[in-house]
Amino acid sequence: MIFNLICIIVIVLLGYHIFNKSKVIFICFLPFFIQYTWMAASIVVIEQGAYINEQDKYGDFYFTNFYILLFFIVSLISFLFFYKIFEKAFNIGLPRVRFLKNKEIKIALFLAVSIVLVSLISLFSGPSAYTSETVTKFNYWDKATYPWLKALLGSTIGYLPFIFGVLYSKYKKTTIILIVLYLIYLVGVDQKFTAFMYGFIGFILSHVIIRSKHVKIKDLLNFKKRYLAIVGSLIFSLVLLKYTNKNPYAYLNLTPVESVFYRAFGLQAHVFWGVNEKYVYNKAPNTWDLSELPYGMHVVMKDFTPSFRQKYLERLWEGGVSWTNAYPAILLRIFPVPIALAFHFLLFSIVPLIYAMLVKMIRKENYLIAIILFQLTMWLTNIYSMAFFYRLTKVVVIFLFIAFLSKVYSYAKE
Known part of the structure; x- marks a missing residue:
């Protein structure tokens, strides 16, 4: 011990x-x-x-x-x-995207609102953890009314909290509403601890990098302290509620609370x-x-x-x-x-390669490219925990495409 x-x-x-x-x-x-x-x-x-x-x-x-x-x-x-x-x-040099004279931050807001609305339509148009005891995170898309939306939303829409972190400083109230709706979606598709934890990390990542140019470090620390307890309490409550309704380790004579800790620490x-x-x-x-x-x-x-x-x-x-x-x-x-x-x-060197590019894109306010790079970091996190290295191919392909765009843009500027 x-x-x-x-x-x-x-x-x-x-x-x-x-x-x-x-x-x-x-x-x-x-x-x-x-x-x-x-x-x-x-x-x-x-x-x-x-x-x-x-x-x-x-x-x-x-x-x-x-x-x-x-x-x-x-x-x-x-x-x-x-x-x-x-x-x-x-x-790395890439042009910022504009659409109808709107800057990338407004485009990111439009994307976030659209994705949240689509996710809720998907959630409430078919069976979910709210309406069916048989729906789990493993079979949600098999039972969904619009299974083709999986290509857009994935299992957790993991890139969405990263977008929230980009938006929070400028659209605070709107972002909070979107976060609440996103949490409703996660619970509805039977996501538990991991989705909430990595969502929080994604939010903090973009938020900290953006605000680090404008605020003191003590303000960032206060932000993290303020929300960490809230997120932690929410996650534990949701998991405990799920285990109370259906205890997967009841055959081991474990109570719902004991089962939560057994799953979190006995098997990890x-x-x-x-x-x-x-x-x-x-x-x-x-x-x-x-x-x-x-x-x-x-x-x-x-x-x-x-x-x-x-x-x-x-x-x-x-x-x-x-x-x-x-x-x-x-x-x-x-x-x-x-x-x-x-x-x-x-x-492991592939991981800092993508993060170094991600940080540069955020600081240059290339938010749309940053969102794509963040999705790559999520895939890498999965690869380097689950040992599913076959998924590394799509990371490399997308990275090379972004590098190619950067090269073409640099030549165009000369």
Whole structure:
């Protein structure tokens, strides 16, 4: 217990150090700071002997948090190192979009209002979590009246909070109304903790970068303190309400409150724990197979799902059901620890590349390009937690297209 707590304290102190050095870099790195802190906290629970439902075994102490700490430190060094390089190396220039003499900020407002209205039409025109007990975030679009809207809205309309952050300083009251309507939509499609958390990060990211030029740091800190408690309380209340209506861990004799904490901490890092126990502590042979990366989550699920449940895996994957945090765990299955850390250092460089461009676009008030880049960061967050690297292709294609537009624009100016 003491060893695990020390590892968590080191992670938090490193995060706090970056926060004091650069608020913008800290906010950019925040999704990964949360990922590693959350996993480390989960390991505390697991290694106290918690039952891991998905693996049908009980946790034990295998120094797992030491390896989480190593990956966190390498992630942080990689992000800082490559962010500074990309920030200086790329001189991105793109024209600001105007439509009927309206600036990008007004176009962004129109987009936000339109998307919120479309999402509510979709929500209330068919079955939702409000009207049906069978609707979940995994089957909402299968039951929706207009399933083709999934291409626009996705699972959570994750880019929308980022737009809210852009709009908040200039259209405060309108943005608050849009945020409330957006929360109604998220609850209606059965989204719980993750959608709210990453939505909050998206809002803070654009808001902090925009306002950092005009306000003092203490004002930004006050903003975050003021809303963090509200968002946290809302998320917990919504999840508890859902678990009270239908407790997925009742068969383990857990109350709704216990089930919420079991889901949040008992299972969050069980993949990393399982990979560490098998491939590091018990020294099972590494696979050295990079072809496991594109569908890394499926690989580790097949590796650690008990044999009597293996027949259900294909059906779960088809329904979009999976575990979480298969990355960086998958690297410990493929490589020995030192090589896994070195490979991670290089592979993680894609993340600061996109964030460096995103920050520049916001500061240049190229908000529409910034929204696209933020969507790329969301895909990257998913890729670097679920180990679904097949999704990296669309990130690269869109990034190259933006780079091409920038190059064409720079030639046109000359």
